Amino acid sequence: MNILQQLNDIFTPERVLTDEDSLQNYGKDWTQVYTPDPLAIVFPTSTEEVQALVKMANEEGVALVPSGGRTGLCGGAVAMNKEIVVSFDRMNKILDFNSIDRSVVCQPGVITQQLQNFAEENNLFYPVDFGSSGSSQLGGNISTNAGGIKVVRYGLTRNWVLGLKVVTGAGEVLDLNHGLVKNATGYDFRHLFIGAEGTLGFITEATMRLTNIPKNLTVFVLGVTDIPALMQVFETFQNTIELSAFEFFSEDTLSLMVNDKGYARPFDTEAPYYALIEFEVDHESKEESALQAFEACAEEGWVVDGVMSQSLQQAKDLWRLREDISETISAYTPYKNDLSVNISKVPEYLDKVEQAVNQNYSEFKVLWYGHIGDGNLHLNILKPDSMEVSEFFEQCSKVNPDIFEVTKKMNGSVSAEHGIGIIKKNYLKYSRSKEEVELMASVKKIFDPKGIINPGKIF
Ligand code: AKG
Numbered sequence: 001m002n003i004l005q006q007l008n009d010i011f012t013p014e015r016v017l018t019d020e021d022s023l024q025n026y027g028k029d030w031t032q033v034y035t036p037d038p039l040a041i042v043f044p045t046s047t048e049e050v051q052a053l054v055k056m057a058n059e060e061g062v063a064l065v066p067s068g069g070r071t072g073l074c075g076g077a078v079a080m081n082k083e084i085v086v087s088f089d090r091m092n093k094i095l096d097f098n099s100i101d102r103s104v105v106c107q108p109g110v111i112t113q114q115l116q117n118f119a120e121e122n123n124l125f126y127p128v129d130f131g132s133s134g135s136s137q138l139g140g141n142i143s144t145n146a147g148g149i150k151v152v153r154y155g156l157t158r159n160w161v162l163g164l165k166v167v168t169g170a171g172e173v174l175d176l177n178h179g180l181v182k183n184a185t186g187y188d189f190r191h192l193f194i195g196a197e198g199t200l201g202f203i204t205e206a207t208m209r210l211t212n213i214p215k216n217l218t219v220f221v222l223g224v225t226d227i228p229a230l231m232q233v234f235e236t237f238q239n240t241i242e243l244s245a246f247e248f249f250s251e252d253t254l255s256l257m258v259n260d261k262g263y264a265r266p267f268d269t270e271a272p273y274y275a276l277i278e279f280e281v282d283h284e285s286k287e288e289s290a291l292q293a294f295e296a297c298a299e300e301g302w303v304v305d306g307v308m309s310q311s312l313q314q315a316k317d318l319w320r321l322r323e324d325i326s327e328t329i330s331a332y333t334p335y336k337n338d339l340s341v342n343i344s345k346v347p348e349y350l351d352k353v354e355q356a357v358n359q360n361y362s363e364f365k366v367l368w369y370g371h372i373g374d375g376n377l378h379l380n381i382l383k384p385d386s387m388e389v390s391e392f393f394e395q396c397s398k399v400n401p402d403i404f405e406v407t408k409k410m411n412g413s414v415s416a417e418h419g420i421g422i423i424k425k426n427y428l429k430y431s432r433s434k435e436e437v438e439l440m441a442s443v444k445k446i447f448d449p450k451g452i453i454n455p456g457k458i459f
Contacts, residue, residue, distance in 0.1 A: 011042050016041070023041065038083050040085070045091060050202050058452060072418070074422065077421075104126075107138075111133075126211075131326050145157050149323065152244065161194055161208060162179045163179040176190040178207075179207040197458055220294065222297070223306065229300075234246055237277055238373075248370060249367075250274075257325065260331070264317070325367075335383070357403070361399070368380075404431075
């Protein structure tokens, strides 16, 4: 029987799409550089169906590509070689909730915001958050160990996964960790699937942990004189009050948000960089402490101006200046790098990367923003209107070895939170040793002996 017939048998024909629009749409993610060419898109509704598909794929030697909200930025969910794309759009239910365990069992297609809203309806909080929360799916978040804007307080997605049900590339169903908090019984395979970019198998259920809702989140936006000053501001605030976010963006980034989105500047004074600082004000003394930290930073000359939110709406408006950057600049087909070093090394690192970039792209617009509190810098170079995408990407990628050599020397990461996918494959060696990459390949072979699950991604 041919493959499409077998797919129709497993899924019924209405859950197997082969029309050109669907192939183009589901065959790619937010990386704008690849041309999708999948064989078909399928929409499973259960673990059993995923298992049947994996067994068929092993027998037929056909590759499968997992697909969530397709918000990835590294081509991790792109299908370019007649693969079958496995979309989790129809596995989007919250299956169970336990208020004593504070755990919630989700299908992988649950949208991040859906989980956040569900937690809130139950007086709890799911803290992993980022600009694409309205589209990204939980399975993808887990597969990339997504970080985002609250890592400084709550950590990465990994910290919130209590259990996983997976179908391995060999077609076995594994129920990993059963939602337990403590479980010291040998290797914890759950953690291998977190951040594996869908190369070991499919996540078909995830048990997620929830926490208390933070009270009265308050936001400061401060104009700072330079990156060393930004670090001093970070240290001052960190020593004064528990932070739930410490983000930054450059003046070039802010002016683009003001010009393109029509957003209001936080204050009139222009500064080379801006810090966005969020913290909980659950009693008055915290607000006082935060104001004292601000005054101390201003006295030192690190901060030139600032604003503190006086309402939830104002806090949201200030957050938009940071959270909406990625989507806004997508109109310029940016060339992206997602870098990290130890927090204390940020000034030296940013300086060296900037030198490498400026030497090569003095005529391009370069934007910096990111998560200073995690040592994670997003570097985006905007495509000039007059230049073809392919030429622009070719030119930009020429400077990557310089950037990644600096990254390697400083023990940093060539992909802090976006993953490797296809786009960073050639650069993995700057962050992981040959021995580590070989071990990764051996691990893949154990879980996916025929190499049918998301082949060609990571390595
Ligand atoms: C962020 O805005 O924090 C992101 O992760 C997106 C990064 C980018 O647009 O380069």
